[in-house]
Amino acid sequence: MTGPLARVALTGLAALTAVTAATTLAVTEFQAAQAAPAAPEVEPYVLYYTVPASYQGKPETLWTIAARFLGDAERAGEILELNTGRRQPDGGRLTDPGRLNEGWHLVLPWDAIGTGLRHGVLPSTATPNPPTAANPGGAPGQGEVAGVPARPQPGAGRPAGSGSPVSDRSRCRPTIVDAPPTNSSWGQRLVAPERVWRITSGAGVRVAVIDSGVAAGRPELGDRLGRGADIVSGNGLGDTDCVGSGTALAGIIAADDGAGGERVGVAPKAVIIPVRLVDRGVAASPPAAVTAIQVAVATGAKVILLGASVDVTDRTVRSAVEEAIGRGVLVVAPAPAGDSTVAPAEGLLRVGGLGPDQRPTSDYPDGSVDLLAPAVGVRSIGAAGTGSYVGTGTEYAAAFVAGAAALVRSAHPGLSGGDVGRQLINTAAREADAGQESVGRLDPYAAVTRPQAGGLPGTVGQRSGRSQPVSWPVVLAVLAAIGTLLVAGWLWGRYRAARARRRLTVERADDPFASRPDDADHLVRSGQP
Structure with missing residues (x-):
């Protein structure tokens, strides 16, 4: 092929090659940037x-x-x-x-x-004062947060096995059960959260766990464990758990083994915010509990689970709970056993325990409990290694409810904290002859799928309340395809035009009577009619 057709073909081929090369280069550079670790900046x-x-x-x-x-x-x-x-x-x-x-x-x-x-x-920090007996934390005020007494730090730097620069797990002895009983998953089977996972799995919802911290490194939580805070030491993150209960609560809320095994988390895509309030099985001081709640709210958590160490009957703690509710947070707390009660509030769920026989674990006073959930011998993840944890207490029942709240908030992001609590209460499972005023058992599937009076705001069926990120390689590939089609169309048009001109030239050469553009002027100049 020579002449105009050859020139058109060569021009189109060059344009197509340029588009393809540019697109390939852009995709390659993008993938390289994604794969290559960013060079650390010494002084950003x-x-x-x-x-x-x-x-x-x-x-x-x-x-x-x-x-x-x-x-x-x-x-x-x-x-x-x-x-x-x-x-x-x-x-x-x-x-x-x-x-x-x-x-x-x-x-x-x-x-x-x-x-x-x-x-x-960022201005460099000054060297703190050396530790003294009166000030074991070093600088003035360090190691004391909202009434928590200061205590000596275990050493400088990052201790071995620690997930935080100021954490120390060397003295932690959390409870671990290497081989949990076969019936320890009865709570997960009763609640049956997997029925709603095709609709939502809690993605995008932050759940704060205020207890003994949550151990970092558990694969069941992966990168869904947030930074949190350590109220015990007054500094650092909440990724240390010397007791094991905080990690177990987080596991019931959001653990996901991701390997097709038996799962223990109600909302396996929710994000856990650990707030370490205690390092032993003792009650926390009210000022420390207030600080922990404020920290949880500040992290953007939409659900807060209070561990057994938080006394919700304390006036100052209750004030902090009400402030959190005012910011749209749903607070979930274990209901105390015995005659002690927690006053009801819109946005506060008081959770009682159930045993394997589906009977309440305590004779709760009337009006002191909003929901019931499994609380005896329930299985979760441990705070060290790959061991499991089997716990008993109403705080574990509250963890089931907190996970269900994350499912509802993910499926219906337009609901307030009070709306979520009301939805969980109204859709709880009850005996056929029991009235709506009776205390029901947690039912996550009904809470997500059953509409409220007036309808549930938000979109049922979405898997996450957060939009999916843009995939730039896909965008570049689509743009490359569009560019290729445009070049191909332009090339085809040039080819057809050149072919038409060539055919017209051949026809005129073969026809002796075909008029030429200059025939008329030639006849006029020669005087011929």
């Missing part, structure tokens, strides 16, 4: 804010800072996550969103705007 530039002694005559909190620079107080959790565990100039660390020291440098999200912000290398 950040957007940060230095806390003054006061602002407009009042001490600042993470909520006031988030409202001023981000336009939304609910984004305080983002600031907490960016700064938790980092040593400040006075030697302290951020663990309490309502307690900030003058001179602390807080890294803020990229979209923060306002006077007082700085962009650059």
Whole structure:
């Protein structure tokens, strides 16, 4: 093929090759950027804010800072996550969103705007004062958070086996059951959360567990274990569990073995926020419990599970619970046994226990329990190795309810915390002859699928309340296909036009009577008619 056709073909081929090469290069560079680890920056530039002694005559909190620079107080959790565990100039660390020291440098999200912000290398922290008997934490005030007594830290640096720079598991002896009883999964079978997993599995919902911490490294939780906070030591993250109960509660809520085995988590895609409040089987002080609840709210958790160490009957603790409810959080608490009761509230679920015979584990006073769930010999994950944990107590019943709440919040993101609690209560399983006012057993499937009066806001059937991320390789491939089609169409059009011109030229050459464009002018100039 020569002449015009050859030129058209060569031009089209060159254009098509250029588009294909550019697309291939873009996809290759994108995949390489995704696969290659980012080079660590020794001194990265950040957007940060230095806390003054006061602002407009009042001490600042993470909520006031988030409202001023981000336009939304609910984004305080983002600031907490960016700064938790980092040593400040006075030697302290951020663990309490309502307690900030003058001179602390807080890294803020990229979209923060306002006077007082700085962009650059974060000022290096000063060397803290050496530890003393009166101040074992080092710098002034370190190691004491909201009434929690200071205690010596186990050593500098990152201890072996620790998931946090200031955690130490060397003295932890959590309860582990290597071979759990065969009937220990009766609670999961009774609740049957797998029936609703085709609709939702809790993705995108943060559930805070306020107890003994949650051990890092358990594959059943994977990357769905958040940073959290350690209220016991006053600094660091919540990824240490010396008791085992916190990890077991988190397992009942969200454990997912991902290997086709027997699962124990009600909402296997929910995110766990560990808040370490105790390191022994004792009750926490009310000020520490208040701090733990405030931290949980600041992290953006939409469901808070209170462990057995939290006394909800305390006035200050109850005030913190009500403040969390006011921010749209559903609080789940184990109902105390005996004559002690917790006053009801919209957005607070008081959970009682069930035994394998499906009878209540205690003679709860009338009106003291909102829901019942398995609480005797229930199986979960352990805090060390690959062992399991079998626990008994109403806090484990509350963990089942917290997992079900994550399912409802994921399927119906438009519901408030009070709406979620009401939905779980109204859809609970009851005996045929029992009235609606009776206390029912948790039923996650009914809670997600059965509409409320007036309908459930949100979309039933979505697998997550969060949109899926854009897959850029797919986008580039689609653009490449579109570009290839456009080039092919242009090439085909040029080819047809060239072929038509060539055919017309051949026809004129073969026809002696065919007129040429200059025939008329030639006849006029020669004077011929």
